[in-house]
Amino acid sequence: MDLNALFKISHGLYVIGAKDENNRWVGSCIDAVMVIEVNPCQIMISLGKNSYTCETFLKTKALSLSVLPEHTPFNTIARFGFQSSRTTDKWKKETLFEKEGLPFLKNACAYMHLKQNTVLETATHYVFLCDVISCVAGECDAELTYNAYQKNIKKKEKTMTQQTKWICSVCGYVYDGETPFEELPDDWVCPLCGELKSVFVREE
Ligand code: FE
Numbered sequence: 001m002d003l004n005a006l007f008k009i010s011h012g013l014y015v016i017g018a019k020d021e022n023n024r025w026v027g028s029c030i031d032a033v034m035v036i037e038v039n040p041c042q043i044m045i046s047l048g049k050n051s052y053t054c055e056t057f058l059k060t061k062a063l064s065l066s067v068l069p070e071h072t073p074f075n076t077i078a079r080f081g082f083q084s085s086r087t088t089d090k091w092k093k094e095t096l097f098e099k100e101g102l103p104f105l106k107n108a109c110a111y112m113h114l115k116q117n118t119v120l121e122t123a124t125h126y127v128f129l130c131d132v133i134s135c136v137a138g139e140c141d142a143e144l145t146y147n148a149y150q151k152n153i154k155k156k157e158k159t160m161t162q163q164t165k166w167i168c169s170v171c172g173y174v175y176d177g178e179t180p181f182e183e184l185p186d187d188w189v190c191p192l193c194g195e196l197k198s199v200f201v202r203e204e
Pocket residue numbers: 168169170171172173190191192193194195
C-alpha cells in the first residue's frame with residue numbers, strides 16, 4: 001500500500017470545538033470532513049478515538065466547526081493538531097467568538113454549528129453524521145487545503161525551525177527542546193541559569 005495515494009484525495013483543514021462536562025472548551029484540528037447532503041443538511045466528520053474532543057463530543061453531541069483560511073499560522077494548527085485538550089487550553093491564545101456556548105475561530109472561511117446524529121465505529125475512529133444546525137460563510141474565501149498545508153505551511157515552518165536558534169541572553173544556552181520555543185509557557189525558565197523565557201533572543 002502506497003499511503004501517499006490517500007493524500008491525492010484533496011480535502012481541507014478545520015478546527016472543531018466543544019464544551020466538556022467541566023464547562024471547559026476543548027478542540028482539535030481535523031481534515032476528515034465531508035458534505036453528505038444539503039437538504040436536510042448533513043456533514044460527516046471522523047475523529048480519532050484517543051482524542052479528548054472526540055470523547056467530549058460523544059457525550060455532549062454539540063460541536064463547532066471553523067473552516068481554516070489559507071493564511072492560518074502554523075502555531076494554530078500545531079496547537080489544535082498536536083496537543084491534547086486534556087492538558088492544554090487550546091483556545092486561550094486564539095482570537096475567537098462564542099455562539100450557542102461553543103467557540104469558533106475568528107477570521108475563518110466558514111462556521112458551522114453541528115449536532116451529532118449518527119455514530120459509526122471503526123477500529124481507530126468514530127465517524128459522526130452531523131446535522132448542521134446553522135452555518136455561515138465568513139469573509140475569507142481562500143480555504144486552506146491539506147496539500148497546501150503540507151507544501152507551504154509545514155515545510156516553511158520546518159525550514160524556519162531548523163534555521164532559527166533561541167539563545168539565552170544571560171548564559172548563552174541554546175534551546176534545543178522538542179516543543180517549538182514559541183509554544184513554551186511564559187513561566188518556562190532557562191535550564192542553565194533559571195532566567196525567564198523572555199530573556200531569550202532569536203538568532204536566524
Ligand atoms: Fe540562561
